[in-house]
Amino acid sequence: MGEYLLKEVQTVVTQLIDVRMALRQGTIYQSVPEKILTIMDNVAYKSRRTHVIVPDDESQIMTLLETINQRLNQDDKKATVTDLELDQLLQHIVSPNTKIRDKGIFNLFNRLLRKYVLTAEQVVWVKDRLISDDYLFAHILEPENDGIFLRSFSVMFLAGILYANRTHYHVLTEAELVAIELRVMAYAIIELDSRGYVADKGWAHALTHIINVWSELNETQELQRADKLLMMAVLIQAYRFSDNALAYGEDSHLANVLMVLLKKNQLYTDYFLAVLQDWQKSLLNIVPEDSIAFWNRWYNRNRFLQSLMLQPELPTEIDDYLRKISDLF
Incomplete structure (x- = not known):
C-alpha cells in the first residue's frame, strides 16, 4: 500500500469527520451534499493500473471450502473455524473466479455468521481486516481492474458482520461503528468502479454492497440521526455521479x-x-x-x-x- 493512497484515503476520512462534526453541531445542513461533492471532486486518481495479486492456490482454497462446509454439515453447533482458516478465506475474496469468491467464500462466510460459528474475537478481527486500507481501498485510485472484487466484497462481508453483531454478538462499540461508517463513506466517495455483473467474473456490485452496509447502520441504536443523514447524502451522491x-x-x-x-x-x-x-x-x-x-x-x-x-x-x-x-x- 503506497503512501500516495494512504494520504488520499486519510484526507477523505478527515474531511468526512469535519462534515460529520459540523452536521452534528447544527452548523451545516442543506449544504452537506455540496460538501460531499467537493470532497469527491478533489480526489486525485492515477492513470496507470498496477498488478492485482491473486493467490494462485485455487485448488487448495476449494478444498478448504469443502472441508469447512463438511464440518458444518456434521455438527454446526459445535463446529469451529480457526484464525488461520479465516485468514485464508479472506485472502481469496480478491479472486476474479466467481466459483471461489461469490459461490464459495461468500456463501460459506454467511453460513458461518448465521450459525454463529465465529467467536466474538474473530468477528472483531475480521471487521478490522475488512476496513483496512489493503482491503477496502486496494487499487481504488487506478483505472478499472480486478481490485474491485476485493474492495466490493470487503464491504459486502462488513454488512454481514454488522447484521450478526446487531442480532447476536453485540461486541462492536459505538466508536467501532462510527469507524466503519466513516471508512465505508470514504470508500463510497472514492470508488469509481460501479460495474454490476462483470463478464466471466461475476458480481462486482460495489454500490449495492455499500447500500447494504448503510441499511445495517440505519438499524443501529448507537449511531445518531446526523450519522444516518450524512450517509444518506454520501450514498445519493455516489449514485448520482x-x-x-x-x-x-x-x-x-x-x-x-x-x-x-x-x-x-x-x-x-x-x-x-x-x-x-x-x-x-x-x-x-x-x-x-x-x-x-x-x-x-x-x-x-x-x-x-x-x-x-x-x-x-x-x-x-x-x-x-x-x-x-x-x-x-
Whole structure:
C-alpha cells in the first residue's frame, strides 16, 4: 500500500469527520451534499493500473471450502473455524473466479455468521481486516481492474458482520461503528468502479454492497440521526455521479432502504426532500453531453425516481414533489 493512497484515503476520512462534526453541531445542513461533492471532486486518481495479486492456490482454497462446509454439515453447533482458516478465506475474496469468491467464500462466510460459528474475537478481527486500507481501498485510485472484487466484497462481508453483531454478538462499540461508517463513506466517495455483473467474473456490485452496509447502520441504536443523514447524502451522491449504468437493481435497492429510513423519523423525509430538490436544481441549466457517462447518469436518475414512485408508502411530500417534476424523467 503506497503512501500516495494512504494520504488520499486519510484526507477523505478527515474531511468526512469535519462534515460529520459540523452536521452534528447544527452548523451545516442543506449544504452537506455540496460538501460531499467537493470532497469527491478533489480526489486525485492515477492513470496507470498496477498488478492485482491473486493467490494462485485455487485448488487448495476449494478444498478448504469443502472441508469447512463438511464440518458444518456434521455438527454446526459445535463446529469451529480457526484464525488461520479465516485468514485464508479472506485472502481469496480478491479472486476474479466467481466459483471461489461469490459461490464459495461468500456463501460459506454467511453460513458461518448465521450459525454463529465465529467467536466474538474473530468477528472483531475480521471487521478490522475488512476496513483496512489493503482491503477496502486496494487499487481504488487506478483505472478499472480486478481490485474491485476485493474492495466490493470487503464491504459486502462488513454488512454481514454488522447484521450478526446487531442480532447476536453485540461486541462492536459505538466508536467501532462510527469507524466503519466513516471508512465505508470514504470508500463510497472514492470508488469509481460501479460495474454490476462483470463478464466471466461475476458480481462486482460495489454500490449495492455499500447500500447494504448503510441499511445495517440505519438499524443501529448507537449511531445518531446526523450519522444516518450524512450517509444518506454520501450514498445519493455516489449514485448520482456514477459513470456506469446502474441497471442491476441498484435503483430499487436504494429506494427500498430509503423507505425504511424515512419511516423512522420525519427528519429523514425532510432531508431527503431537500436532497432531491438540490439534485433537480442542478439540472435546470444542464447541457447534454455526447458521452456515455452523461447519459448513464441521466437514466440512472430516471430509474431511481421511478423506483421511488412505485413505493406504496412513499411520504406524501416526496410523492407530491416527484409528480411535480415527473415530466423531466
